[in-house]
Amino acid sequence: MRWNEIQDIPCSIARTLSVIGDRWTLLVIREAFLGVRRFEQFQKRLEITRHRLSDRLNKLVESGVLRKALYQESPARYEYRLTRKGMDLYPVILAMAGWGDKYMAGDAGPPVEYVHLGCGKKITATLVCSECGEPIDAKSVKPMLGPGLSGLAKKAGE
Amino acid sequence: MRWNEIQDIPCSIARTLSVIGDRWTLLVIREAFLGVRRFEQFQKRLEITRHRLSDRLNKLVESGVLRKALYQESPARYEYRLTRKGMDLYPVILAMAGWGDKYMAGDAGPPVEYVHLGCGKKITATLVCSECGEPIDAKSVKPMLGPGLSGLAKKAGE
DNA sequence: CTTGTTAGTTCTATTTTGGAACTTTCAAAA
DNA sequence: TTTTGAAAGTTCCAAAATAGAACTAACAAG
Numbered sequence: 001m002r003w004n005e006i007q008d009i010p011c012s013i014a015r016t017l018s019v020i021g022d023r024w025t026l027l028v029i030r031e032a033f034l035g036v037r038r039f040e041q042f043q044k045r046l047e048i049t050r051h052r053l054s055d056r057l058n059k060l061v062e063s064g065v066l067r068k069a070l071y072q073e074s075p076a077r078y079e080y081r082l083t084r085k086g087m088d089l090y091p092v093i094l095a096m097a098g099w100g101d102k103y104m105a106g107d108a109g110p111p112v113e114y115v116h117l118g119c120g121k122k123i124t125a126t127l128v129c130s131e132c133g134e135p136i137d138a139k140s141v142k143p144m145l146g147p148g149l150s151g152l153a154k155k156a157g158e
Numbered sequence: 159m160r161w162n163e164i165q166d167i168p169c170s171i172a173r174t175l176s177v178i179g180d181r182w183t184l185l186v187i188r189e190a191f192l193g194v195r196r197f198e199q200f201q202k203r204l205e206i207t208r209h210r211l212s213d214r215l216n217k218l219v220e221s222g223v224l225r226k227a228l229y230q231e232s233p234a235r236y237e238y239r240l241t242r243k244g245m246d247l248y249p250v251i252l253a254m255a256g257w258g259d260k261y262m263a264g265d266a267g268p269p270v271e272y273v274h275l276g277c278g279k280k281i282t283a284t285l286v287c288s289e290c291g292e293p294i295d296a297k298s299v300k301p302m303l304g305p306g307l308s309g310l311a312k313k314a315g316e
Numbered sequence: 317c318t319t320g321t322t323a324g325t326t327c328t329a330t331t332t333t334g335g336a337a338c339t340t341t342c343a344a345a346a
Numbered sequence: 347t348t349t350t351g352a353a354a355g356t357t358c359c360a361a362a363a364t365a366g367a368a369c370t371a372a373c374a375a376g
Contacts, residue, residue, distance in 0.1 A: 001204075001205040001206065001334085002333085002334070002362090003181055003333080003334095003362090003363095007262075010266075010269040011188070011258075011269055011270070012254070012255045012256075012257075012258025012259045012262060012263060012268060012269060012270065013184065013185065013188050013251060013254050013255050013258060014185060014258075015258045015262035015263075016254040016255070016257050016258040016262065017184060017185070017254070018262075019262075021181065021184065022181070022363090023161055023179065023180070023363090023364080024364095026171065026175060026179065027171065027172060027175070030169070030171050033296055033301075034301065038322080038323085039322070039323050039324075040321085040322060040323075043323090046159075047159040048159065048365095049364075049365055049366065049367090050323080050324065050325085051324090051325075051326085051364085051365080051366090052363095052364065052365080053324095054323080054324060054325080064261075072322095074372085074373070074374090075321095075322080075323090075371085075372045075373045075374090076372090077322065077323075078323085082296075085261055087295065087296050087297075088257055088260065088261070088295075089257060090285075090295055090296040090299075091253040091256065091257070091283070091285045092250065092253040092254055092257060093171060094253075094285060094294075094299070095249040095250040095252075095253045095285075096170070096171050096174040096175070096250055097170045097171050097174070098170075098249065099170075099174050099246055099247060099249070099250060100169075100170025100171060100172075100173045100174040101170045102246065103222075103243055103246070104165075104170060104173035104174065104176075104177075105170060105173075105306055106306075108168075108305060108306040108309050109304060109305030109306045109309075110170060110304040110305065110306050111168040111169055111170060111303075111304050111306035111307040112169070112170065112301045112302065112303070112304050112306075112307065113301070113302045113303075113304040114299050114300070114301055114302070115299065115300045115301075115302055116287040116289060116290065116292070116294060116298060116299055117297075117298050117299065117300055118287060118290060118292045118294075118298055119287060119289050119290035119292070121287075121289040121290070122289075122302075123287045123288045123289050123294070123299070124288045125249070125285050125286075125287075125288070125294065126285070126286055126287070126288045127248075127249045127252060127253075127283045127284070127285060127286075128283075128284050128285075128286050128291075129274045129276060129277060129279075129281045129283075129284070130281045130282045130283070130284045131274060131277050131279040131280075131281050132274065132276060132277035132279070133286075133291070134274070134276050134277070136252075136274060136276075136281070136283065137245065137248055138191060138240075138245050138248040139245075139275075140274060140275050140276055141248075141252070141272050141273070141274055141275065141281070142272070142273045142275055143191075143192065143270045143271070143272055143273075144270065144271045144272070144273055144280075145270070145271075146267060146268040146269050146270050146271040147266060147267035147268065148263055148264075148266040148267045148268050148269035148270075149269040149270065151266050151267075159365080160331090160364085160365070161331090161332095161364085161365095180332090181332090181333080196353080196354085197353070197354050197355075198352085198353060198354070201354090206334095207333080207334055207335065207336090208354080208355065208356085209333085209334080209335090209355090209356075209357085210332095210333070210334075211355095212354080212355060212356080230353090232341085232342065232343090233340085233341040233342045233343090233353080233354090234341090235353065235354075236354085
């Protein structure tokens, strides 16, 4: 199977990967969360080739994670901003940062710490059940067939 | 910058990506969370080339996300199981699934639903502050220089 | 009219993938 | 005792993606 067919798999993880699952894309998004908006800035901070960066930004615009905004006429210059859809990737970023902090940071400690503006404390992101608020992990959650798949199953059975 | 240098960036997201940030790896892990353990099963379910699968599994073992466990002698056969480190990737998976459900599922609805064993309800994973329990998003969290980076800054300044 | 800034393209060489066939080690069946 | 058949890989080659560096375009400022 080729990578560009991956979005066709009826799986939300695969579909998400079809948007953010290639090299550099998530780092571009990380920079966007840190406030970076312009081509040159992305390029310098990430040390990504201009070619690649151009391609990744365009794809992110296509998929609705970023949008281009004119910030200067003559010559026309655009910057890249996170859309709502892009902002909603924050949990993914934070979950990855949390894992990296725990397992990859080494003795030096985490390179970035997160402060919650609500309570003013350093935090780690914690995943909880949307219904009862209890913390959850792999063992406390059971994946079940959802409508997006049972529909297919029905069709196949007809 | 080459991909194999990415782990050297002092960023937990980059370091996490150095482990799970390439094609297929996260889908392999998804299958592992669904209970898949054996080479043939991964291969059939993912339609990944055997070559790639072999490589990905080995790298995941190297990085401590999976471990090999002998399940049959003569001929010796091993299966791949998630370690604690691997299990702890669940928030990443769930965050991605949540985003995919929201933005990529289309009319058919999410392909998989998650039931919390604690309360028995269908849930979406929600990110909350580890200190005060309030839900968090990009705007309510401020990233600050952590020890892993301020150490470097000190060194550079000496 | 030269230099600088920003945002790209183009080119080539190298790496990484994808697809398909082949190998190894044994157990069980014919 | 040859044949079939799992299971878990390897090997080979062609195709695609990536890295690095140089080049281009559209202006503004000096």
